[in-house]
Amino acid sequence: MGRPYDAVVAGHLCIDVFPSFPSLKPDDKDNLRKVLVPGKLVETGPLTVSTGGPVSNTGIALLVLGIKTELMGKVGTDEFGGLIGNILEQRDAGRNLIVVDGETTSYTIAIAVPGSDRIFLHHPGSNNTYCAADVNYEIAAQSRLFHFGYPPLMKRMFDDGGTELSSILSRVHSLGTITSLDMSLPDPDSPSGKVDWLGILSRSLPHVDIFLPSAEETMFMLDRPRFDELQQQGNILDMIDADDLSRLSRGALELGCKVAVIKCGHRGVYVRTGDCTGIVDDPAAWSNRELWEPVYKVDRVVSATGSGDSAIAGFLAAFLRNLGVEECARYATAVGAENVEAMDAISGVGTWDEITARIRAGWPKVPLTVTAQGWKLDDARQTWIGPCK
Numbered sequence: 001m002g003r004p005y006d007a008v009v010a011g012h013l014c015i016d017v018f019p020s021f022p023s024l025k026p027d028d029k030d031n032l033r034k035v036l037v038p039g040k041l042v043e044t045g046p047l048t049v050s051t052g053g054p055v056s057n058t059g060i061a062l063l064v065l066g067i068k069t070e071l072m073g074k075v076g077t078d079e080f081g082g083l084i085g086n087i088l089e090q091r092d093a094g095r096n097l098i099v100v101d102g103e104t105t106s107y108t109i110a111i112a113v114p115g116s117d118r119i120f121l122h123h124p125g126s127n128n129t130y131c132a133a134d135v136n137y138e139i140a141a142q143s144r145l146f147h148f149g150y151p152p153l154m155k156r157m158f159d160d161g162g163t164e165l166s167s168i169l170s171r172v173h174s175l176g177t178i179t180s181l182d183m184s185l186p187d188p189d190s191p192s193g194k195v196d197w198l199g200i201l202s203r204s205l206p207h208v209d210i211f212l213p214s215a216e217e218t219m220f221m222l223d224r225p226r227f228d229e230l231q232q233q234g235n236i237l238d239m240i241d242a243d244d245l246s247r248l249s250r251g252a253l254e255l256g257c258k259v260a261v262i263k264c265g266h267r268g269v270y271v272r273t274g275d276c277t278g279i280v281d282d283p284a285a286w287s288n289r290e291l292w293e294p295v296y297k298v299d300r301v302v303s304a305t306g307s308g309d310s311a312i313a314g315f316l317a318a319f320l321r322n323l324g325v326e327e328c329a330r331y332a333t334a335v336g337a338e339n340v341e342a343m344d345a346i347s348g349v350g351t352w353d354e355i356t357a358r359i360r361a362g363w364p365k366v367p368l369t370v371t372a373q374g375w376k377l378d379d380a381r382q383t384w385i386g387p388c389k
Helices: 031-035 054-064 079-090 125-129 137-141 155-174 197-207 215-222 224-233 242-255 307-320 325-339 352-360
Strands: 005-011 014-018 048-052 069-076 096-100 107-111 119-123 143-149 178-182 259-263 269-273 290-293 376-378 383-385
Touching: 005 054, 005 137, 005 307, 014 079, 048 054, 048 079, 054 069, 054 079, 054 143, 054 307, 069 079, 069 125, 079 096, 125 155, 137 143, 137 155, 143 155, 143 307, 155 178, 155 197, 178 197, 178 307, 197 215, 197 242, 215 224, 215 242, 215 259, 242 259, 242 269, 242 290, 259 307, 259 325, 269 325, 290 325, 307 325, 325 352, 325 383
Parallel strands: 005 069, 005 143, 014 107, 069 096, 143 178
Antiparallel strands: 014 048, 107 119, 259 269, 269 290, 290 383, 376 383
């Protein structure tokens, strides 16, 4: 007998606030210095307010993509909590929202100044008290897949060696539900940045089927010396190479997950698989694969906020439609690309049919060069295939 839900998305949930700066030239690298001046009044454009975090960004994107999805998050009784509740109810997705009296709702002010990387001012709020008891396991048992997002921004998830996180994942996994996990990059100076993430992952990844962090997050947690080395040189995403990704993904697989999907921003999505028996219909086609999918071209990047969450939604939507690993990577880059064409994390994402039509119409890719030994370019797909070593 089939399960009534395709997916559950649980974890971090907040309100995102995006001021706009229409008077600034997109290619001016001095924009940030012009804006962040003490005592200066900076005129902005219209304000965009939306729900944020993976519960919203990945969850709502999955709904838009036609995946029957339940959302599980936690808010306070303040105005932001009411706003989140109203937004989710409009999408018929607020049934499992926990509202806690006396707690504040999480919010993020995203300062996306043209020509500069984003700055986030974040208040964790009720996400810090989210724990294993907040998950509705009856709903999780009725879903094909359970996705959890952003434990580094949720204090109970990384306290005590990540006991609450591993408890959630192990209990859901025991229900026969496929599990997936997304991360966020800890602030090195915060409590989250000072915990033993390798230890937390060693206890959590045995209960995770699909691990979907970014390249920076993976390196921060699995190879901190290499992270610090590259960060001192500049943008990690510009410098990370196929050998780095192969080594990091191999480490994730050895910790217990079956599929490692590493998001590389403007350089696409890298996928490495181990033994995929039990999570796909054709494990022979999925197992022991390695590929690097470049991004799709977009005319104008409005904001990259939530693009990683959207890419995850694309991958999981294709996975839940029983598509191959190459197609899952392709839809990840497609939905991620649509995301950056809008200011918020949701409104740019089209339906499954719309995205499929755009891909089939010959949506061009941004060329990606991989020079590591053993890698070959599939010219027809414009996908790099790795040696999986």
